[in-house]
Amino acid sequence: MKSPTSDMLRDQVYERLGELIRSGQFAPGEKITIRNLARDFEMSPTPVREALYRLISEGVLQGEANRSALIPLLTREQICELRDIRLHVECFAAERAAQRGTPEFAVRLRAISTKLKKARAERDRRADLILVYRFQFELYGECQMPNLLKIINSLWLKSGPYLNLLFPHYVSSISTARGDWRERIAIGVENQDAAMVTEEIRQDIDQSLTYIADIIDAAAILRPTRA
Template identity: 40%
Template sequence: MPTPAPAKDPADTSLRKQVYDSLREALTAGRFAPGQKVTFRYVAGALGVSLTPVREALRRLVAEGAFEMHPNRSVRVPLMTRDKVLELRDMRMALEGLAAGKAALLATRDQIAGIRRAAREIIAARSRGDSITDRQKVREFHFALYAAAGQPMLLRVIEGLWLQTGPYMNLLYPDFIASPRGPAGRLKIIEALQARDAASARREIENDIRRALSYVADLADEAGNIAPARPSAVKRRRSAPAGATAFELQAH
């Protein structure tokens, strides 16, 4: 599958949904620089639609915390601080730990197989130094695990939290990834699923999230701000279709 996608309503062809997905994908792929201003008309032009669907998509993303709208009314990619990362870390540990525990009790053989496959693909991508595929497969691994918990509302909230941490997960590369604990942790999770050991699955997921987000939090400067993963600007493509690649990076 090209995009694991947030499940939900695969048959939603509304422009609003397409704009939402485009922005979301650009955000998780790190194509927006943290702090970057994003105007309604810019997005509308880049995607070739009117303001209406853009407003609804952007406004939803603001409600989800993926963008910020300042009182002076300008929409920006949120800047991260140490405190915010730690807050997100604790929330993710609580909810993803919960999901992992439920998944351990419910995962079918096929679901476990899919999770194991994602884990193998992470190792393969990492050995090639392919951080793009790496990140994508890490996401696949986690969401295949959480989907096995069979709790759709929980899954939605977790997706919202990933969206907020997304633009900053590039910071884990390449240094943090070199740690050997990652693959070992995933192996333990798979073992826990097979053993129906909810406590162990929860503990391993919690450890994984704690390590990764504590690492990101420690990148904060003395003012508490975290440097953007990639200080990049975005170039406007003129008259593009409402596809997924309308937001492009621009060296400067």
């Protein structure tokens, strides 16, 4: 029988690894090994192995030989499916969060946005991706619908690694095309303008995941076929 401590360690690894995946700290196709994770997390291999196998069973990771797993390589169709589902659930979460908006909530969003701008100016991709994730989930968390947040988390486990494909071209072009849209979200939260906040989130999800789907499509066309 497993001890409560064993279960707690496994859950801690699962949450920490999930946050890394959702925030794009692993790229599509990247290998994740039990040995490296145990070293990075400063834990024994057992809770790491159990957390990894749980993510494999949930379809988040692809099991490999030699005690390792891969971030799956998704097709254009799979990315588009994730996009369409995320549009529904995240716009709903954003709408509910905006309806509960306060000036204090807007301050929290602006604090994350300021750090994101700094990371982007310094071309710190790792910090950039983490802060993109934190901004979205700071917003969604205000909807106070735990079951909805679980669904959104599961979708980001699948799509988070693909945020890496937005660098550098999409990130630089979207700043010019849409300006400071995160500031518009903060303004919408201050004013409880659910329509404004929802529209900004809709554009973000639609444009970014469509861009990713197009890259994957182009890569598939250019990939040489085997005889």
